[in-house]
Amino acid sequence: MNDSILPARPLPESTVDSLPYWNGLREHRLRLQQCAACGKVRHYPRPLCAECYASEITWIEALGEGVVHSWTVAHHAFHPAFKADLPYVLVTVDLPQGVRMLAPLRGPASALRIGLAVRLIFEDVSPELTLPAFVIA
């Protein structure tokens, strides 16, 4: 880790399996893998369906509307890039497709409860990278 004045954010390193997901975020679309054989939706992107072992997939587009499954509020920066954001809320969100997403909640921690309805937003970090976040629906 270097000592530059603005510590670099850790960037995702995409794989051949996940590239369409990251490309989708950059276009402000949430794409999820769906097994082309049995229809099971899976996340995070990976090469095989754990239900039927098929490798063929379809990328489906999700609205990103979900409910809070659990959460934490980060008060300590374990990486210097996040120090300026403290405290920040992280929510684990149930999507109706049966998978979950973990992303920051841009909203008050006082509102947090299981089942809180949230909606995905897209935050452009750079021309190359867009990260997911949630707001209260």
Place this chain on the structure above:
Amino acid sequence: MSLHRQGIISGVGETAYSKHSGKSVLALHLEASLAAIADAGLTPKDIDGVIPYTGMGVVAEDFITNFGLRDLRFSATTPLGGASPVAAVQCALMAVASGVCRHVLIPIARNGASGGRVSARLREMPQFRGIAEFELPVGAFAPAQIYAPMARRHMALYGTTSQQLAAVAVSTREHAILNGKGMMTTPLMLADHQVSRLIADPFRLFDCSLESDGGAAVIVSQAQCARDLRAPPIEILGIAEGHPDSPSALTQRPDLIEIGLDKAAPHAFAMAGVSRDEIDVAEIYDCFTYVVIRQLEALGFCGLGEGGPYVESGALRLNGQLPTNTHGGLLSQAHMVGMNHIVELVRQLRGTAGRAQVANARIGLVTGYGDMGDGSVAILARA
């Protein structure tokens, strides 16, 4: 065949625990190993198997080189994070029960306080690939941040409170002071816990384990070697490891609060043939206070969701229903990835645990927990 009573823990050893060892990680490994070997009444050349911890930069070859081993017959690793040491005991037990080895060394050492932090290596660890790609960029990657939503959901579903988390920290600190080897040497009150700074809600500073320098080691030997050894043999009655669903991405786990120990515990108790009531002392992996509570449920000492009231009742104290973490654990003795938990249980069952000795401890239990919820458990007994 079953591994029930197919081997013994013959020796245990530790270095001093500190914030700055001033020694190399390899030197700490060798020091702890020599202590365990001497404790067993063996010499280094008796060791014919070694299971080093993955990720500390020390490999089986280091023991061949430094101990001059001429006939190492077995080496392996058990990469389950904090569940590794107890899982390594199972692995060693298979090696001695099958006759491949007579004496297997299981060492660990680290400069966890003065050296590099575990979180810095996340990207290099394939079991955290999903977290590194999808969660680290949005600010979730430290164990405290990854486990906090498990605790938060447990609190929301079952009413578990921060005061109940504190009860674990408080009794563990009492034991560390009695044990005398701990890094933490002053009493911790409930109020101290409640005003300690938040790290990752609901975890406060005193819900989190220490970062430590030091080393610890245990030796698993063939059961028939027992009479030749110096220390009273400690038998392995039951042992198992368990892996949760979606082990690498906790987020995607069907039940967020499920852990590997939920699967392993019934196997270990069935193999041991003992009931929960027969456990005199327990050493429960305590990277975070909440993790102790959830494991007590998984082990069946209380029901799902009842872990908070159970620990609040004083059950974990030395005079309680289930004296737990009698050495001070990772929270107040040192973070030796749970090898120190095995060392302590062996001492308890030998009756040499000093001021934190549980009277007439005959049967005890030790767990490991790590890598996003992998679990391991061993039930040991004085022979």
